[in-house]
Structures are given as structure tokens and as C-alpha cells.
Amino acid sequence: MEQRVLLCDTTLRDGEQAPGVAFGWPEKEMIARALVDAGIDELEVGVPAMGAAEAKKISQLAALNLPVRLITWNRVVLSDLLASYRTGVEGVAISIPTSEQQIKHKLNKDRAWLLDQMGQCVRNAKQEVGYIVLGMEDASRADINFLKEIITEAKKLGVDRIRFADTLGIMDPLNVFFTLQDLTRRSRIPLEFHAHNDLGMATANSLAAVQAGFKAVSVTVGGLGERTGNAALEEVAVALKYCLKREVGLDFKHLNSIASIVSSATDRKIPRAKPIIGADVFTHTSSIHIDGIQKDYANYQTFPPESVGRKHSAAFGKDTKFKNVVRLLKSRGMNYDHDTVNELLGKTLDKVHQLNRPLEEEEILGIVLSS
Structure with missing residues (x-):
């Protein structure tokens, strides 16, 4: 098997980088608890170096x-790491x-400076925390041989996981699969794929990375994140199970409630046709x-x-047939x-x-009751 x-959720870090989004403590706690209750594997909870207010929220979560x-997320800077250690979190991403x-x-x-700085930071972190993720920012535009050099050095340093970031969201699934296979063959360290959705391919690219041998994926609830966002937790999780037949630790029945919490916390409505969590994704209008x-x-x-955690529903449009109405009435015990x-x-x-749109089931029943 x-x-x-x-599934490594970064809603509370990368998700909060979405324009106009800022989580207070109650929102951070609520989102974290909801994700944990659903069975998420890891939470990236913020950037302590942003300041005392952010560090306090992270300390409260810890x-x-x-x-x-x-x-926590950190630049390859010792002062960032010192701020993270003080929060009491178990791990750091550098x-x-x-x-x-x-x-x-x-x-x-x-490159030489970067590798030296990386070594200093990782060695320091090894003394303070139990888990280290090395994030390769803008890896999709990097020289593949330099990435291999970084992976080799990370192994020597004792890094626990390496994150490949498609920071600009420029990759496509075939490119991801064929490019990253070479990295998985060479890496003795589990690899994580961090997708951005600038060209609408974050979910597809995340799945392609898993097919190439990656062991983890970064996700955010609803795809929340900087610019066009990240790979959506609900899309990636469900697609992993039903498309790739891969196991994930998430209870899918929590997905809609988590999405509602984040929607409320960010004051962003969930699009009706949003895969998995949209209001219309299990609603059928065609009589066929x-x-x-x-x-x-x-x-x-x-x-x-x-x-x-959803159910089928029907909307009645211009091609509604006699038998569709009969079935609706029978489903409600009406003959x-x-x-x-x-x-x-x-x-x-x-x-x-008259309304120039389909009618919901309850609207049809309203016509029945008013007749």
C-alpha cells in the first residue's frame, strides 16, 4: 500500500497573505481547531518575524x-528563527x-552565500526545534542542478522535509511530473509541493507532483492565498482519493464547515460553482x-x-419535464x-x-402550496 x-495546511500563513485578509486571534483559533478536528496533518501558522502581535497569536496557538x-515560516535569517523559537512551535520552515x-x-x-546561510540556519534550528522544513522558493524557475545540490546539502544537515515552491504558478502538470520525477529519485528526504494558482493549475500540479513521488502537498482552505491563491485543500484532498486512489487523513465531511468558517473570517463568499464546497456543485438542472x-x-x-457531507438537489429550468415534477412531489410525500x-x-x-433562471426545489413547493 x-x-x-x-496535507500541510498554510491557510493561517500563506492564506492570510491574500489581499484584504487578516485573522484576529479568535479566527486563528477557530480555523486551527476546525482543521485539526478534520484530521489535517500539519499547520503552518504564521510568520513570527512580522512582529509582536503576530508572534503572540502563534504562541497562543502553540x-x-x-x-x-x-x-512557522521564516526567511533564511537567524533573527527570524529566534522569533519562532520563542513561540513554542514544534517546527520551522526555512x-x-x-x-x-x-x-x-x-x-x-x-549561490555560495545562500548555501552558507542555509547551513547556519539549519544547524541553529536543529538545536531548538524538532522538525525542519527547507522551503525552496521560486524553485520552478531555478536551475535543476542547483536544486539537486541544495537537496544533497539538506540531507547532510538533517532537514526533515523539502518544499518545492512554484512561487509564480507557472508550471503545468506534465512539466511538474517529468521535471520532479528526477528530484524524487535523488532525494532521500520527503518532498512537498507548494503550488500557486496564477494560471489555474494549482490542484492539477499538486496531483502531478504526488504522481511524481512527492509525499506532501501544501494547501489552503478554498485556495485562499496571495494573488490568485494556492492549491485548495478540499480540491486536492478529494481528488487525491477519487482520482489517484491515494489515502489522506482528512475527514471530508468537515470540508464545508471549514470553508464556511474561513469564508466568514475573510468576508469572502464561496463561489456557487466552487468544486466540492460551492452551493451548486451537486445541483442538477437538466431533466436528463x-x-x-x-x-x-x-x-x-x-x-x-x-x-x-452534501446531498443531491435539483433546480428546475426551461427543460423541466413532467416526470421531474412528479418525482419531486413524491420525494416530499405528495401525490x-x-x-x-x-x-x-x-x-x-x-x-x-419570468425570472430568467432555474427554480430551486423549495420554490417549486411554494408554487404547490400557493395553488
């Missing part, structure tokens, strides 16, 4: 003694720019689809909605003669055209 894929590993673009034009340094679903959900659904159903169907279609 293949090893379970680790003091909860949640049954999950908490890590991020190093790996592309020539960032090494030269962000840090104004060279409704008929097929009622016979066997597998006719028009990849997996049963009950597996993610009407042929003429009455025809009259109800006519009223339904009139209302659809």
Missing part, C-alpha cells in the same frame, strides 16, 4: 497543545530563494441529468455527495393527478421565464 499523502505539528532571479535581484547575493442521478448517482457524479401536475409544470415554466 502506498504511503498516505500528507499553548493550545493541539494534536498536530505546528510550524525559506531560501533558489532562482537566479531572486538570488541576484532580490537578495543581491550568490436529474433522471440519471435518481437512477444512479454515478451516471453524473464522480463520487457520492454524502462523502463530503397529484396528471392534470394538476401539468398545471404545476406550466406555472413552473412560466416562473422560470
